[in-house]
Amino acid sequence: MSEELVDFYKALADSNRLKIVGLLANRAYSVEELAALLELKPSTVSHHLAKLAQVGLVSAKTESYYNVYRLEEKALEEKTRRLLSREDFQSVAAGVDVDAYDRKVVADYRRRDGSLKTIPAQRKKLEAVLRHVVEAFEPGKRYSEKQVNKILSGFHEDTASLRRELVGYGLMKREGGGGDYWRVES
Amino acid sequence: MSEELVDFYKALADSNRLKIVGLLANRAYSVEELAALLELKPSTVSHHLAKLAQVGLVSAKTESYYNVYRLEEKALEEKTRRLLSREDFQSVAAGVDVDAYDRKVVADYRRRDGSLKTIPAQRKKLEAVLRHVVEAFEPGKRYSEKQVNKILSGFHEDTASLRRELVGYGLMKREGGGGDYWRVES
DNA sequence: AATCTAATTCGATAATTGTCGAATTAGATA
């Protein structure tokens, strides 16, 4: 899954490993040859090749004394092509909790009894708090202005501001002038 | 040049940076929001974004208080597509000295006076030494067997073996049976 | 102008990882 993608990039995120891939793009080489070409010790080259093999970029074939490595071109092409789709990147972020920011902001403004210390002045934080407040309303149900104020008073004494912002940010709507309020479906 | 490619992979070779790219693939985020989502400190996120910006993967736009980052999709697509060509990989290896292996092997077998300690028994090393020996012959010029032996005796007393291997590996040729020898153009 | 906020920079630290040498293994040659 996502680990696979990170490992793929990590495998190529080293100058000597990139050189190995570049050399193998021309022809196959043994560990000893690569070590001489890159001026590295065989053990180091072996280590690099292991990382490349782990993500399927190279494969080894024993040939008499030598272990000849070659580039797995299909793996390289397939993996590289998949990255164009952007879907893989999004899947990497799939595990991220997209509500974490809201929760953090709300936690900063909420008292233990659920009321708000203040109404945030900054737009992004206000939005987060409003998304939290609006959950006190039942979706689809209609509320009179008195009922709305009753519920909002549990959050802050300035119910008029809360009401205005909820409507302003499109989280609640009111019918015509002076009619009932209802929560907008997200 | 090649540094650019390594840096590109390094930029993506971190799990948190991949998540950032994945999130930005959906919409733009501020540093603060990303920090909350990834449960990292803003300074750390700033560091990651700097690395991504360095390779042109993201760009920032100041918006009121916030610094909103967005994904540079064209850069991502272009760079990713270039990797399909395999040409970039070969260019990475362009700086590598492809004769280094030969020189290393020859150095192991050569005495200070230019003669060979032994004739290598292993194929790959024999090839390297023969490529060195054949350079004592002038391209295009024809040599009698006596002349050939004279030159080869500077390398090793077993001139017959050297002669046979040079022909066997296609580095020298002889005309018909018992005719002259000449060095094959590489 | 004064104040506030998010972002960045810097220094320090912890974790990761590239490199090597020594010891071991696997496989072919004699």
Added chain:
DNA sequence: TATCTAATTCGACAATTATCGAATTAGATT
């Protein structure tokens, strides 16, 4: 079977880098 060679593995060390906290900067709001 015994020996030889290339490759791998392992432990140690050095270099890189991800992370954080503190201090500073850049901009906007009052």
